């Protein structure tokens with residue numbers, strides 16, 4: 001199993017840099033989210049990578065908010081990001097905001113204009129796009145490319161002072177319109193935006209673009225290895241160009257790795273926001289969302305997410321990961337740690353007619369198979385509930401659970417035989433009449449039966465709602481909301497669970513035997529007790545599909 005702190009192509013590069021003392025043997029990484037949404041599992045990959053590498057090399061890792069698009073960003077997002085990183089148990093060494101560098105960035109831009117490396121262009125966004133050329137055709141110089149330095153300096157200052165409307169002017173680097181790398185064809189680095197910024201208020205009427213901001217922010221923080229996803233590979237030339245031309249003393253090394261893509265999911269804040277706006281889900285922390293806050297509410301542990309990031313490893317090749325890989329990490333963890341109880345999703349009443357009225361007994365059941373000495377007591381009496389799915393009036397072949405005349409074992413208790421099926425006027429099954437074999441309390445004395453089903457004691461079970469979750473999208477690589485999985489949430493409103501469940505403990509994860517792993521929903525309202533299914537006992541997605 002590869003871990004981010006094991007060796008990979010990035011640690012190989014760092015080892016080489018350390019051996020040549022390229023950064024004096026220092027390692028300083030950063031996680032640079034834009035606060036325009038909540039973090040998702042893809043960000044978790046980047047968080048684990050950056051923080052684990054810092055840990056491995058006794059280095060540092062910063063949290064930096066890349067906050068240069070004020071219209072999409074907010075304090076709420078900043079706070080959620082801090083919370084999520086902290087929940088993953090990572091401590092940043094320094095916290096920074098790209099907006100803290102607005103003055104320095106502005107000063108560097110002026111330097112570039114003075115040195116004939118940047119100019120003010122009055123071309124519209126469409127013109128700039130049209131003249132940029134294509135992969136096979138070079139771009140064409142803008143009519144403003146040779147604007148005198150003094151004029152560019154004056155207009156840039158006037159832009160800053162708010163003398164112009166949005167789109168009237170931009171500041172562009174003067175590199176090479178015929179470069180084979182389109183990113184080098186005089187990229188725009190500043191545009192006018194008359195928008196209040198959540199941190200700098202109305203101080204700025206112009207905002208720097210990502211490519212200009214990011215490399216300089218890295219250099220300002222003396223980052224050694226700037227890890228980013230593959231789509232920035234073509235931007236590295238520009239990154240290096242800017243650092244060189246502003247003659248910054250620090251020269252961070254950008255290294256690209258493959259983005260995490262999860263099947264049956266979308267992995268971009270913009271697309272996740274669409275799910276919320278369209279009301280398909282009930283917010284960023286909806287337990288179906290691949291967000292860190294959604295996974296937390298669903299019942300995933302920080303450890304399971306970090307374990308997942310270890311398992312998928314770090315490579316330079318984009319590929320989809322099945323949801324089953326993520327689910328397996330939490331399933332394996334909870335198999336070892338979760339206490340066992342019983343719960344029925346769709347209760348069907350069973351009356352054990354030969355069980356003495358007004359009597360009750362206690363059966364013992366293990367809390368967790370990995371601890372042989374820990375038991376719980378469960379009451380059982382004349383009336384119990386079983387799951388409707390464990391009964392079939394006309395059993396199909398190889399159906400070993402309950403059916404008329406058939407004997408099965410009530411887990412941890414004794415054997416029952418179905419004597420009679422009771423129906424209402426509409427013909428729906430409302431109750432089963434069964435008898436029990438009192439001898440079978442000793443499993444060796446009763447008949448050997450193939451079916452073993454779970455149950456709850458009618459008298460003292462707890463009424464709850466159970467939410468079952470499944471893939472967000474039916475398609476492995478969803479193109480849009482069309483393939484939203486309408487069955488991604490199934491609410492079981494009449495569920496009943498064993499009274500050994502501590503409903504006041506919102507962090508405790510249980511295995512409902514034969515069903516899956518569950519945790520109390522932190523957002524339950526109207527006094528309804530809701531339990532979220534973290535993950536089922538087995539992955540059934542493939543069977544359902546095929």
Ligand code: ATP
Pocket residue numbers: 031032033034035041042043045046066227228229258259260261267268269270
């Ligand atoms: P989104 O499309 O979700 O907004 P982004 O890349 O624009 O993604 P940022 O907030 O800019 O989001 O990302 C912060 C860091 O997380 C960046 O270094 C980015 O490369 C990394 N990152 C984002 N998505 C993924 C992913 N799916 N897998 C790995 N790293 C990712």
Ligand code: MG
Pocket residue numbers: 034
């Ligand atoms: Mg983004």
